[in-house]
Amino acid sequence: MGRPSTPLLSVDLIARATLRIIDTEGSDAVTMGRVATALGVHTSSLYNHVRNRAALVEEVRTLVTETIDSSAFHTFPWHEAVVRWARSYRAAFARHPRSVPLLMSVPVRAPRVLSMYEDFTVALRRDGWPDEEIVVVLTAVESFILGSVLDMTGPPAMFDPAAHAAEFPAFTEVIATLESSATGVPTTDRAFELGLDALIRGLRAQRRALPQTARRTDRITRDGTRRKDARDHGEHRSR
Structure with a gap:
């Protein structure tokens, strides 16, 4: 029996084809029909593997985030862990920056991503952050990271005031100073590290400044459920 003329479809194959389209054509190009054409199959064939476009987006999200390392949340104080995680997060999305608009358009349901959010949450709870602030902190950090990723997609020289130097002399001078004192490190990388330090x-x-809260530790009981133990704790360990 000969091989099929087209490769057998799988969720992974479909997701990787979608990511290639995003990388080369942008998020707006992603439709089920466009993905099917790239794979040389009928659009209806895709639905045997992914329910709809939203499910496909979640599979792409899993691919893009598969190299993000959240293990630091298990061993480091929360602020050190966030720095390590943020750098890993940015590096992962820097490989596929054009995926950001698409992934921002669909609620996060991918277990791979929810797993790192769980690590983030447990770490901040452990160090005394109140529950009502944790998602706010997460959103602030992610917004900064993804903004930096989008900044990386722009031209190397984003500012060009030369034609209006007389009107904006101060800004023109600092741009000239930046160009003449180039360190070899891209401005986007320097800006990311500066901003991350300021954010942390x-x-x-x-x-x-928050009221002292009880330090909470997740413990697994014999029946597999989680019990919250608490003991007095501020941020003294991680200041």
């Missing part, structure tokens, strides 16, 4: 400093200051 601000979050730590906010954490210290």
Whole structure:
């Protein structure tokens, strides 16, 4: 029996084809029909593997985020873990920056991504952040990371005031100074590290300003459920 003329479909094959379209044509190009054409199959064949476009987006999200390392949340103080996670997060999306608009359009349901959010949540709870602030902190950090990723997609010289130097002399001078003092490190990378440091400093200051809360530790009981143990804790360990 000969091989089929087209490769056997799978969720992974469909997701990778979709990601290639995103990388080369942008998020707006992603339709079920376009993906089917790229794979050389009928559109209806895709629905044997993915329910709809939203489900396909979640499979792409899993691919893009598969290299993000959230293990630091298990061993480091929350602020050090966030720094390590943020760098890993940015590096993963830097490989596929054009995926950001598409992934931002669909609620996160992918277990791979929810797993790292669980790590984030447990770490911040452990160090005393109140539950009502944790998603706010997460959103602030992610917004900063993804903004930096989008910044990386722009031209190397984003600012060009030369034609209006007389009107905007101060800004023109600092751009010239930046260009003449190039360190070899891209401005986007320097800006990311500067912004991340400022963000973490601000979050730590906010954490210290919050009322003292009980440190919570997840414990697994014999029946597999989680029990919250608490003991007095501020942020003294991670200041």
